[in-house]
Amino acid sequence: MWLLKFSWKNMWRNRNRTAISMAAIFFAVILAVLTSSLQEGVFDNLVKNVVSFYSGYIQVHKQGYWNERILDNTFESTTLLENKILQQANVKAVAPRVESFALASSNEFTKGCMVVGISPESENSITNLSSKLVAGNYLNDNDLGVLVGQGLAKRLRINIQDTIVLIGQGFHGAMAAGKYMVAGILKFGSPDLNNQVLFLALPTAQTLYSAEGMLTSYVLSLENPSLLRETAQHIQATIGSNYEAMTWEEMMPEVIQHINTDKGSMLIIQGILYLLICFGILGTLLMMMVERKYEMGMMVAIGMKKKTLMQLLMFESIMTVFSGCILGIIFSIPIVYYLYVYPIQFTGEFAKAYADFGFEPIFPTSIEASIFIKQGLIILVLSLLLALYPIVKVARLNPVKAMKK
Amino acid sequence: MNTSTSTVIDAHKVSRTFNPETIPVLAVDDVHLHLERGEFTALVGPSGSGKTTLLNLLGGLDKPDKGIIHINGVDITKLPANKLIDFRLHNIGFVFQSFNLIPVLTAKENVELIMQLQHRKKTEIAERVKILFHQIGLEDKVNTRPAQLSGGQQQRVAVARALASKPQFVLADEPTANLDSKSAANLLDVMAKLNVEEKITFIFSTHDARVIERARRVITLVDGQIHSDTARVETNVPHEVDKLKL
Incomplete structure (x- = not known):
């Protein structure tokens, strides 16, 4: 319990740094949720358009x-x-x-x-x-x-x-x-x-x-x-078995292929987003390690086991990352919901091309709960993986060197 | 090798070389050292003489290249890293030059930390904290953060923290280096009192004549070797130390 209390106090020792870390995670979750929900929303809308054109979601035929x-x-x-x-x-x-x-x-x-x-x-x-x-x-x-x-x-x-x-x-x-x-x-x-x-x-x-x-x-x-x-x-x-019940996915594999290709491109974009987020978080972790190097050396010198020090840092990371993630998810809900109710409208030539094709010229979002959970978890896992950096540094910590000014 | 029950530290033929493969620096050279319980010893010498290195070796923070160090009968040079940390926690108290306390914890919490690491009971911790703050004369500062304490007060809290684990001895690396005369005198008073009344062993590395004046034994290091080792009762500055113009 004292270790948790100690972690909580450490978390707020440099309010700006903690705020920067939390903000990085907070905005990362919002951006990741937003891109993912827009992607899913657009694909859902595409499927809705394609399916409602002609094929329906399922067809029953003779085998x-x-x-x-x-x-x-x-x-x-x-x-x-x-x-x-x-x-x-x-x-x-x-x-x-x-x-x-x-x-x-x-x-x-x-x-x-x-x-x-x-x-x-x-x-x-x-x-x-x-x-x-x-x-x-x-x-x-x-x-x-x-x-x-x-x-x-x-x-x-x-x-x-x-x-x-x-x-x-x-x-x-x-x-x-x-x-x-x-x-x-x-x-x-x-x-x-x-x-x-x-x-x-x-x-x-x-x-x-x-x-x-x-x-x-x-x-x-x-x-x-x-x-x-x-x-x-x-x-x-x-x-x-005298009949076949086929989904639109089975009847129109080319649409699935198109969606998968688009999802692949989106994965690259999301990967870049995750990478930027990782650099942001890593920057604050590096700052933290430099700032507290002497203190960590001193704690090991006076008898704090490295395992305990690692736990302390892990708790700090979990609390920071978790707070950022939860806040990010909470704040992303109304944004995504707003864009679900009032989708982004295309204008100009793009809108005309969509309308000519019989598609609604909109970018709707998807409000599937799994999107929020999945993106929140991805950022959480990434952040916790990054939090391994201070732990690795502690494992290699030499108190005498750490306390050299 | 003296291994009597009152022996706290027994270092035998201890050497430590830095950068052995590039430009070797022999920081501690073949040092023999024997300290009894209740000593109030100053480790003196010019900069680069190996005071801090010897202190680190005696405190188990660093390992010698040669020689053995027995603390209370245990050869600490043979202890694996994790056991050594545990050994330090239960047997050695540390007071460093500065940045000694954890800034996010209050004075009391800084002292409690050591006992929490030792998994002591809450009641025992509370009782010991009360005694220690009384001994250092800072009962009214228990809930104060280090930033709100003066340098001298911070070092007194550091002494309390060093004593919290009921160690075999306390190693203090230039404890008065950043203190004004009055604060340094106060700190020395506290440590001298604890030494006399509680029989706590103190070993200082220092340049400070004020500390040397109060020491009952002065060990002078030059080029990593013990140049002189003077035990005395009076509080005059030893002749050997004077010669070095500290």
């Missing part, structure tokens, strides 16, 4: 569909299966789809396109499709019209109320052909979607492809996206 995306790999739509999926914890909404390809023709032009049969209401609850409508009306459940991507409409030189003809191959090699009126034009951020997608009401699409009652996928949105893998595993276990 093998994702490797060979043809209509022959469809499955029968049943209320039982849909309910099984919907009843899973964390599943927010389910939307059925039939997806295939067709040749789209207007009066003068023809272009290959992706045809998606959707349940308009369910689809809207997941991808917010109606918000992408720039002209015309959204579909209803038994609509005979089509929604066309803006790029595709431009290519075919069609507008609302115009007619579009679709020709393709249906279920089990059947001929698929139909003539539809353009009900609306959609604008997507993704050029791929914008230039080639076309939506039909589900029954209309099933009729086109002679696949009545058949689906290529169920698209799912989740209450808590962080439980993505666990949810997919539960669904897979419930629906059995």
Whole structure:
């Protein structure tokens, strides 16, 4: 107990030095938490944007569909299966789809396109499709019209109320052909979607492809996206091996690759930040050792074991570092929360590029508790490792040399 | 070698050379020294004569290249580093020239520190602190930090701290070097009183004639060797010391 009391007194022997050390740790924690939470927030937002564009967080297909995306790999739509999926914890909404390809023709032009049969209401609850409508009306459940991507409409030189003809191959090699009126034009951020997608009401699409009652996928949105893998595993276990429950990560590995590359770059930046912090803390430790060299020599001379002196210095370091870390975490919470509620907004060309891509032009933060804990712990561990420096010096301390003036 | 029960220090053929591989400096050269319990001894000599080195060797702060040093019958030259620290804690008291006290602790806490290192009971510590502060005449300064004490008062607290562990002897390295005459006299009074009344052995290294005057034995070092060793009862400055023009 006396050693703790002694450490506490030592900690405040040079208030400025202690304040500098604590401030270095305090700002280090705030900066580390902020960069990490911004990084996580931006990635979460990116995933939210990508997922809500089209894929959803999880999709259920017939086993093998994702490797060979043809209509022959469809499955029968049943209320039982849909309910099984919907009843899973964390599943927010389910939307059925039939997806295939067709040749789209207007009066003068023809272009290959992706045809998606959707349940308009369910689809809207997941991808917010109606918000992408720039002209015309959204579909209803038994609509005979089509929604066309803006790029595709431009290519075919069609507008609302115009007619579009679709020709393709249906279920089990059947001929698929139909003539539809353009009900609306959609604008997507993704050029791929914008230039080639076309939506039909589900029954209309099933009729086109002679696949009545058949689906290529169920698209799912989740209450808590962080439980993505666990949810997919539960669904897979419930629906059995005739189906595949795939996460967006499995369906779009390129997005994960992009995030990982970005995280790698961020790690280098964080590494530099940690390095600067380490130099700051080490500077104060060096000052402290020089200032107290005589005293440490004297304490060993009068009979303080080096082990006790090391404990004394360790307690001092722990108290300083811990105070800095705790204060840093406490102060970073409102800052991160503020930026979560009022995210940093891009402006100018950058914002336009984001908006064109259909992404929100914002830098949101993530308020995951693990970020605060992880960054606090990293700084704590780094600081404590640095605190080993005085301990090593004490281990090598020669009282006679230390007390030489 | 004298090993009677009253022997506190028995150093035999002790030598210490610094920089043996570059420019060797023979700081202590073949010194024989025998100190009995209750002595009040001054170690004198010009600068560089090896006083502090000999004091460090006797205090177990440094190890001789040759020779053996028995403290209370224990050969301290054979003790491993950790045991030596423990030995110092229980057997030797130190008073240094300056920067003697820990600035963040009060006078009382500085004295208590030694006993806390010895894992003494709280009641025992409190009792001993009371006695020691009475002996040094600073009962009213127990809760004062070193910065608020005069140099003389700080050295008296240092003496109390040196005595806190109930050591075999106290080594004082130029204890009056930074003190004015009055403070030096006060400090010497305290130490002389403790020597006479409590039979505490004191060994000083000093240049200070005021200290030498009060010593009952004066050992003069020249070039690391004992030049003279004079025991006396009266408080006159010994002839040998005078010759060296300290």
